[in-house]
Amino acid sequence: MHDHPHPDNELDEMSARVRALETILVEKGLIDPAAVDVIIDTYENRVGPRNGAAVVARGWSDPCFATWLAEDASAAIASMGFEGRQGEHMVAVFNTPETHNLVVCTLCSCYPWPVLGLPPAWYKAPAYRSRAVREPRAVLSEFGVTLPEDTRIDVWDSTAEIRYLVIPERPPGTGGLDEEALAALVTRDSMIGCGQPHRPDAE
Structure with missing residues (x-):
């Protein structure tokens, strides 16, 4: 003993x-x-969703940075120190009241590691990879995202050449929050497009 x-x-x-x-x-x-x-x-x-959340929060708080993200996401993200393998060629796509963006990799599991870390298991699953393209609205509803019928859903197919980062809409009631507090509202799934950021009253 x-x-x-x-x-x-x-x-x-x-x-x-x-x-x-x-x-x-x-x-x-x-x-x-x-x-x-x-x-x-x-x-x-050093890598993971917290990096992407910081990028989103900067885009929410700084209109000039948001413009840079829209024009050259790779350079804007790299300026924050988030760069490396699987993140060399980034494109930022912005959700609006009229358009919701959803990211998938139909061939394998291409994913922006420097800003989102390693992909979740479901992102690599054949069911998600096929259904996200064929029936994105149904897939989103299964993730708890219900959109108005008139909201357009754009599906972006990540490849070895280009990876996408969704910039979700800034939640209401966050006008007085600094970047750190804003980043805490951003979820990994919201940066893929299959989720929404937290609302401050839900924290």
Whole structure:
């Protein structure tokens, strides 16, 4: 009997499997633990939806930046330090009361990693990739997004050459919020087009 702690015992099944695999690969000299730490830090702290949210918040608060996003999203986003693989050629598409934008990759799972991180599993699923094009309104309703019948839905197909970032409409009642508070309202799904930003009264 011993009572020293076993932190691995508190991991869920998937995390425990990942930890075991990492241990084996390290012991065999196939991976460098420091390199793994760098990769994990990158996707946890340097890339991901928080970056995209910061871009959206800047676009909401700064009309000049919004214009730059519309004209050259790659340069505007890079100016905030968000650039790299899978984000070299960005296009920003803006939701309006008349038009809602939805992003899909019909061939595989092309996705703007520097601003959204890794794609969710459903984005890569064949059902989403096909139905988003054929019946976007039905797909949006399944995500909880119900649009007026007269709202046009534009579906954008991401490719290896171009990736899209949806700039959702700024929620009402946010006139006094700074960029940090605005960014907290932006959801990953709203930047793909299959969700909406939070409203401040719902926070």
